[in-house]
Amino acid sequence: MSGRTTVQNAELALLLEVTGTPKPGNVDRRREFEDLRFEHFMAGAVGARPGLARAADGERIGHAFERAVAGMADQSAGNTQFGALLLLTPLVAAASTGELTPSDADRAVRATTVADAADFYRAFEHVDVAVDEPPAGLEPLDVRRGSDAIPAVEDRGLTLFDVMARSADVDGIAAEWTGQFGRTFDAAESILDDDGPVPARTSRAFLELLADERDTFVVTRNGPEAATEVKRRARAVRTGAEDATALAEDLVAREINPGTTADLVAGALFVALERGLVV
Amino acid sequence: MSGRTTVQNAELALLLEVTGTPKPGNVDRRREFEDLRFEHFMAGAVGARPGLARAADGERIGHAFERAVAGMADQSAGNTQFGALLLLTPLVAAASTGELTPSDADRAVRATTVADAADFYRAFEHVDVAVDEPPAGLEPLDVRRGSDAIPAVEDRGLTLFDVMARSADVDGIAAEWTGQFGRTFDAAESILDDDGPVPARTSRAFLELLADERDTFVVTRNGPEAATEVKRRARAVRTGAEDATALAEDLVAREINPGTTADLVAGALFVALERGLVV
Numbered sequence: 001m002s003g004r005t006t007v008q009n010a011e012l013a014l015l016l017e018v019t020g021t022p023k024p025g026n027v028d029r030r031r032e033f034e035d036l037r038f039e040h041f042m043a044g045a046v047g048a049r050p051g052l053a054r055a056a057d058g059e060r061i062g063h064a065f066e067r068a069v070a071g072m073a074d075q076s077a078g079n080t081q082f083g084a085l086l087l088l089t090p091l092v093a094a095a096s097t098g099e100l101t102p103s104d105a106d107r108a109v110r111a112t113t114v115a116d117a118a119d120f121y122r123a124f125e126h127v128d129v130a131v132d133e134p135p136a137g138l139e140p141l142d143v144r145r146g147s148d149a150i151p152a153v154e155d156r157g158l159t160l161f162d163v164m165a166r167s168a169d170v171d172g173i174a175a176e177w178t179g180q181f182g183r184t185f186d187a188a189e190s191i192l193d194d195d196g197p198v199p200a201r202t203s204r205a206f207l208e209l210l211a212d213e214r215d216t217f218v219v220t221r222n223g224p225e226a227a228t229e230v231k232r233r234a235r236a237v238r239t240g241a242e243d244a245t246a247l248a249e250d251l252v253a254r255e256i257n258p259g260t261t262a263d264l265v266a267g268a269l270f271v272a273l274e275r276g277l278v279v
Numbered sequence: 280m281s282g283r284t285t286v287q288n289a290e291l292a293l294l295l296e297v298t299g300t301p302k303p304g305n306v307d308r309r310r311e312f313e314d315l316r317f318e319h320f321m322a323g324a325v326g327a328r329p330g331l332a333r334a335a336d337g338e339r340i341g342h343a344f345e346r347a348v349a350g351m352a353d354q355s356a357g358n359t360q361f362g363a364l365l366l367l368t369p370l371v372a373a374a375s376t377g378e379l380t381p382s383d384a385d386r387a388v389r390a391t392t393v394a395d396a397a398d399f400y401r402a403f404e405h406v407d408v409a410v411d412e413p414p415a416g417l418e419p420l421d422v423r424r425g426s427d428a429i430p431a432v433e434d435r436g437l438t439l440f441d442v443m444a445r446s447a448d449v450d451g452i453a454a455e456w457t458g459q460f461g462r463t464f465d466a467a468e469s470i471l472d473d474d475g476p477v478p479a480r481t482s483r484a485f486l487e488l489l490a491d492e493r494d495t496f497v498v499t500r501n502g503p504e505a506a507t508e509v510k511r512r513a514r515a516v517r518t519g520a521e522d523a524t525a526l527a528e529d530l531v532a533r534e535i536n537p538g539t540t541a542d543l544v545a546g547a548l549f550v551a552l553e554r555g556l557v558v
């Protein structure tokens with residue numbers, strides 16, 4: 001078993017995620033976007049660490065998350081790992097207080113408060129995050145308003161768990177928060193059960209998740225049809241009907257970046273490292 | 280200016296070094312060795328951090344280094360960044376006490392003691408490091424003896440600076456310790472004066488150093504002729520007579536890995552980050 005701490009495993013999970021190759025549509029060792037490059041993810045992971053350390057030290061999840069995002073954003077590309085940190089923060093908190101199990105992670109997110117929700121809104125001040133328009137009548141709670149939305153959150157007495165529950169049907173990370181982190185833990189077991197170098201296992205876990213459900217980041221940025229196409233083609237890769245590298249080249253060229261699925265992989269790598277994955 | 284701490288910059292320097300591509304003969308984003316892969320450098324950097332933090336906190340350089348090596352070695356490939364840590368530890372110490380200048384770094388290494396030398400020997404217990412046979416009569420001081428050599432070091436009253444001075448003519452990192460870190464600071468300025476993405480600047484700084492002096496790790500592992508060939512061909516890349524990627528493929532295939540030059544680049548990236556290099 002490695003002597004790494006929980007925080008080191010969380011940081012390493014972020015680094016291993018971007019190292020996984022090919023991860024069609026994502027930044028990986030062979031592909032990147034002109035304004036979102038491999039090195040930005042390195043700096044994002046290093047910058048996020050102090051915030052993750054706060055979660056390990058038992059600080060409020062929302063505050064730890066906001067600090068992690070602030071540190072992550074200390075590079076020139078803006079948002080690299082916002083969703084991954086939203087997933088990792090409660091997992092780090094759970095790992096630091098007891099066992100890293102679905103029920104402990106569930107307990108951690110259900111214990112969040114209105115103050116955590118306010119922190120979450122503050123985190124949007126640090127980076128631009130692609131999100132949907134809020135439903136009619138919920139404009140005051142639009143995350144893009146950042147801190148300006150906090151009075152509306154407080155008026156309604158919404159905890160961070162409540163905020164996540166409201167977008168669980170359109171956001172894959174929120175769905176993890178309200179679903180006992182089911183896909184994250186399942187993907188961790190896939191990675192542990194697999195063999196070979198970790199970046200290859202990471203690529204396979206990514207494709208498995210991508211074939212399993214539409215990526216909500218692609219739905220938001222590129223539309224539902226693009227997300228359905230990506231899911232269908234990821235399935236084709238798994239059956240051997242399509243080549244993963246060719247799919248990767250095509251998606252990057254079209255700027256279709258399944259970022260939520262990458263975030264899930266980062267969470268899964270963290271769980272796998274905590275459970276003894278050898279690098 | 281980034282809000283990263285000195286320790287974060289040191290860790291990021293290790294990550295950016297391996298991200299620099301192409302770095303002929305080294306592990307980079309596109310090339311690796313079967314038993315020494317990209318992800319091992321990620322884990323090495325994350326693992327080294329607590330040791331580097333000790334240097335920033337003013338702990339003895341030797342002990343901080345030994346702890347950094349122990350953490351670095353917590354991955355399955357063994358030695359990934361031993362030389363880079365030997366270079367970074369005094370630079371981190373210097374950056375944390377005053378200005379990161381050649382004279383402050385020089386003061387830090389000249390202040391090392393016999394206890395630091397003992398720590399240095401202990402660091403060899405954690406990993407296999409390729410080194411030359413000791414000169415006749417100096418077998419008791421062979422670093423490959425690890426802790427067993429400490430009584431001989433103590434009998435002779437050798438400080439860690441003294442130990443480095445004895446191998447400065449055959450080891451490029453030791454030469455930095457005794458030469459005011461001249462090549463490291465020069466390469467940092469090259470990186471800062473360059474433009475474009477940091478991994479491309481890193482590649483160019485690596486080739487510049489490689490063309491400038493024979494890599495001592497290649498001398499030790501592959502012999503002086505191979506080292507001379509690498510230097511000559513790195514010069515050819517700089518004049519446009521040879522292609523960097525073709526050289527990279529050839530050197531990796533022949534397992535000629537200019538590791539000391541990569542270590543110098545890691546040190547240079549750290550200095551550049553401390554001086555405001557934007558990622």
